[in-house]
Amino acid sequence: NAGVTQTPKFQVLKTGQSMTLQCAQDMNHNSMYWYRQDPGMGLRLIYYSASEGTTDKGEVPNGYNVSRLNKREFSLRLESAAPSQTSVYFCASSESRGRNQPQHFGDGTRLSIL
Amino acid sequence: AQSVTQLDSQVPVFEEAPVELRCNYSSSVSVYLFWYVQYPNQGLQLLLKYLSGSTLVKGINGFEAEFNKSQTSFHLRKPSVHISDTAEYFCAVIRNSGNTPLVFGKGTRLSVIA
Numbered sequence: 001n002a003g004v005t006q007t008p009k010f011q012v013l014k015t016g017q018s019m020t021l022q023c024a025q026d027m028n029h030n031s032m033y034w035y036r037q038d039p040g041m042g043l044r045l046i047y048y049s050a051s052e053g054t055t056d057k058g059e060v061p062n063g064y065n066v067s068r069l070n071k072r073e074f075s076l077r078l079e080s081a082a083p084s085q086t087s088v089y090f091c092a093s094s095e096s097r098g099r100n101q102p103q104h105f106g107d108g109t110r111l112s113i114l
Numbered sequence: 115a116q117s118v119t120q121l122d123s124q125v126p127v128f129e130e131a132p133v134e135l136r137c138n139y140s141s142s143v144s145v146y147l148f149w150y151v152q153y154p155n156q157g158l159q160l161l162l163k164y165l166s167g168s169t170l171v172k173g174i175n176g177f178e179a180e181f182n183k184s185q186t187s188f189h190l191r192k193p194s195v196h197i198s199d200t201a202e203y204f205c206a207v208i209r210n211s212g213n214t215p216l217v218f219g220k221g222t223r224l225s226v227i228a
Binding site: 004033040041042043044045048050058090092099100102103104105106107108 | 123146148156160204208209210213218219221
């Protein structure tokens, strides 16, 4: 039972490089999310997709783009990585039929920008 | 918009002692409330949620939380902690209508001491 799968688990980039973080879920969920987690900051929403074909900005979208490739997959792209984007990135998914549905999280991607 | 304040960033407690992790929220409308737990190098897992009805909610691993509307609080409690409860705990809130996304607190690191 995979749930939410994120790849890669670790990555080191140089400033200015680009990268795509991948996320896939096998729970037939409609909604998917990307968060970043920094020490003492909790989780901050970068982008979310309420359903296939839609995406919306969250709290901290600058420097990122997303693609909802299909119902299962939701990718996060850094076009020109900056040291401030060093963080742990989490993908999550949930049913969208009600706002009372909990989110299911992947194990994270630990990204360092040098 | 809603917001969440976790009043303690770190809580050390001896094994088999009781613990309370505090969470206050602000919202002008009714909300749903969640507690998530994050073990080292893992994603978040749902502990429990309050949607409606009884204000005392029981979750996994012996945790429970009480919703107090007048004090806008949703504190998490466990009567006797184990070493394995060492983790970071996040309170989260979402409005029960509209399209604003889930908002997380900054987290409380629980350290259980043998």
